[in-house]
Amino acid sequence: AEEESAAAEEEQVSSSVSSPRQWDSWTKQLQHEEVALFFTFVVLFVTLVFFYFVIRVAFRRKVSNTILLVGLSDAGKTTLFYQLRDGSAHQGSVTSMEPNDDEFILHSESTKKGKIKPVRIIDVPGHARLRPKLDDFLPKACGLVFVVDALDFMPHLRSAAEYLYEVLTKTVVARKKIPVLLACNKMDKITAHSTDFIRKQLEKEINKLRLTRSAISSADVTSEISLGVEGEPFKFSQCVNQVSTTEMSALNGQVEEVERFIREQVKP
Ligand SMILES: Nc1nc2c(ncn2[C@@H]2O[C@H](COP(=O)(O)OP(=O)(O)OP(=O)(O)O)[C@@H](O)[C@H]2O)c(=O)[nH]1
Ligand SMILES: [Mg+2]
Structure with a gap:
């Protein structure tokens, strides 16, 4: 029983040690997501601007x-x-x-x-x-x-x-x-x-x-x-x-x- 409790303690320690690393990977992942989100918006914006001009040119022709x-x-x-x-x-x-x-x-x-x-x-x-x-x-x-x-x-x-x-x-x-x-x-x-x-x-x-x-x-x-x-x-x-x-x-x-x-x- 003593051995078991020691092993549990060790696990706890090791998990508390690994948590900063996990935090790191989380933030990294979040950063990736933010970058992805940012690029999605950029692409969306560029597409919208593009279509705006296409529609404007098409409309102009009709006048x-x-x-x-x-x-x-x-x-x-x-x-x-x-x-x-x-x-x-x-x-x-x-x-x-x-x-x-x-x-x-x-x-x-x-x-x-x-x-x-x-x-x-x-x-x-x-x-x-x-x-x-x-x-x-x-x-x-x-x-x-x-x-x-x-x-x-x-x-x-x-x-x-x-x-x-x-x-x-x-x-x-x-x-x-x-x-x-x-x-x-x-x-x-x-x-x-x-x-x-x-x-x-x-x-x-x-x-x-x-x-x-x-x-x-x-x-x-x-x-x-x-x-x-x-x-x-x-x-x-x-x-x-x-x-x-x-x-x-x-x-x-x-x-x-x-x-x-x-x-x-x-x-x-
Ligand atoms: N006095 C005068 N004559 C004009 C005037 N405008 C046109 N004419 C004369 O009217 C005649 C007919 O002119 P056009 O411009 O050929 O007439 P149109 O409407 O084109 O006729 P279509 O081609 O047959 O449909 C010509 O002999 C012109 O010189 C004007 O302001 N004053
Ligand atoms: Mg004529």
Whole structure:
């Protein structure tokens, strides 16, 4: 029994001797764990930063810089396109068969210093047969300039209103609330109609179209959205998207308001 107790005592002693060593290994292990934890956080952080930038770049790409020039044939879209790009009205006069599509810094900004975001301008031909191309461009657009011939306005009122109605009732235009600028062109001529007159006439004409079209299209509800407020005469202010008006002369380079509109949609 004495021997046994001695052995037990020895064990106790030896265990008390080994405890500092154990402590050492514990702290070492803890240090390892801390280091591991630290690196885990670093890796996590780096990954998060990486994904943040990836998402930002991906998102940036999606921000559109595309402005469409639409309107009837001969309204002055191509003239405006060249005026915006080159600061001169060369070409024009021939009916466009192909869209003009280019990305550039507005001519009026060419003297500005620093980095300026370029805009993509697409001049969609006004010929009725070429208009379906508009559907390809619309989803990319962040703004529409609807060019109206203010000089030869009345004879084309009906067709201009029809085209504008078609544009405003496009689902993508309403859903994305694409802003529309009614640019009354050829204001350099004294016989040109005023923007107020043009806006009112277009509103009246669209009101007529709305009444007849809604009666016809009640069968196929999916194709178009309805415009304005029921029971009230149509006004552009009732549209879900912003519809504003301005006067311009694409030929003479009086296009500042159009440029301002473009830069409101595409921040430099
Ligand atoms: N007086 C005057 N004439 C203009 C103005 N802008 C365009 N025009 C003339 O209007 C005509 C038609 O201009 P375009 O730019 O070719 O018309 P568009 O809208 O491109 O026509 P499409 O290509 O057929 O869709 C040309 O003879 C131009 O010189 C303007 O501000 N004032
Ligand atoms: Mg043209």
